[in-house]
Amino acid sequence: MLGLIFACAVSSPSQQALLAPLLAAAAPAFLFGIAEDMTRRVSIGARLVATMASGAACWVLTGASIVATGIPFLDAALAWLPLSVLFTAFAVGGLANAVNIIDGFNGLASGTVIIGLAALGVIALECGDVELAQLCFTVCAVTAGFFLVNFPFGKLFLGDGGAYLLGFLLAWLAVMLVHRNPDVSPWAPLLACAYPVFETVFTIVRRLWCRRHPGRPDSCHLHSLVKIAIAGRYFRKFSAPMRNALVSPFSWIxxxxxxxxAVSAPRDSGALTQATLASFALYLAFYWYVASASRARRRRATRPPARNVSLDNSDAETASLRA
Known part of the structure; x- marks a missing residue:
């Protein structure tokens, strides 16, 4: 947050006009996250409401909201401004919480956010929106500064405050991209932010299927399974901090x-819809692989050692002599 405030202070007036409202609107999400880091007493519901409040505040300050999703009946409903603002606040709050969910290993969340911001910046640049592209790359550069002290040895952590802040900024820049460039398909920013969205949606469905509370944490996230199935198996000779960090590159992929x-065809909704389905299929396939490998590794770890029930002739003779 301090890096972003400094970047805003030294930016051009046009950049300040874009970044300052975002930082002001981010205050509820950031402060509620910091409060949870300090007290561990802020409920999940309160933090979700805070991130949604940040989304609503940004609409007040910028006038931007989601009015197009590429789904006809939903677009017709979003023509009503109150519903558009509510949907935008929910989407922004959802992505902010999604980034917090994937913040489990060194460099995982910040690296994912850097990838998303870079994609949004490149799309904005292709559309000729230089100011928004510069803003995306500015936030990306500040995040990269944090990344250097977080990955691989974890000298500094995001915490809930940092995760909500970066998640909110990523979400709102995605909203701004389509708002300022209507020819960009709404599926393009969704794909740019796809991994945390996939993780959150699948986590909710998985917990409901298993009759667990959707907001209660567990150890079945994709990154947790990667640690067991891949880092714990193939990198066990490395130190614990390095095994922690080596989980993140698999999620970055x-x-x-x-x-x-998303960058390859930002205006082609048909191609991007297919790309979304293919990307989610890739996520599910990789999840199935690491989940299966993790279960097998746990079974091997808990299996009792085999007992030698037969003795060869020499062993039998030795046993009889001892007797």
């Missing part, structure tokens, strides 16, 4: 694939 697809 899952974030980079849809982001690259």
């Amino acid at each position: 899952l974030a980079a694939v849809p982001a690259l697809l």
Whole structure:
């Protein structure tokens, strides 16, 4: 947050006009996250409401909201401004919480946000929106500064405050991209932010299917399974901090694939819809692989050692002599 405030202070007036409202609107999400980091007593519901309040505040300050999704009946409903603002606040709050969900290993959340911001910046640049592209790259550069002290050895952590802040900024820049450039398909920013969205949606469905509370944490996130199935198996000779950090590159790949697809055809809704389905299928396939490998590794770890029930002749003779 201090890095972003400094970047805003030294930016051009046009950049300040874009960044300052975002930082002001981010205050509820950031402060509620910091309060949770300090007290561990802020409920999940309160933090979700705070991130949604940040989304609503940004609409008040910028006038931007989601009015197009590429889904005809939903677009017709979003023509009503109150519903558009509510939907925008919910989407922004959802992505902010999604980034917090994936903040489990060194460099995972910040690296994913950097990938998403870079994709949004490249799309804005392709559309000729230089000011928005500069803003995306500015936030990306500040995030990269944090990344350097977080990955691989974890000298500084995001905490809930940092995760909500970065998640909110990523979400709102995605909203701004389509608001300022209507020819960009709404599916393009969704793909740029796809990995945390996939993780959150799948987590909610998985917990409901298993009859668990959707907001209660567990150890079945994709990154947790990667640690068991891949880092714990193939990198066990490394130190614990390095094993922690080596989980993140596998998730970055899952974030980079849809982001690259978004950059390749930002105006083609049909192609981007197919790319979204293909990217989600890739996520599910990788989740199935690491989940299966994790279960197998747990079974091997808990299996009792095999007992030698037969003795060869020499062993039998030795046993009889001892007797």
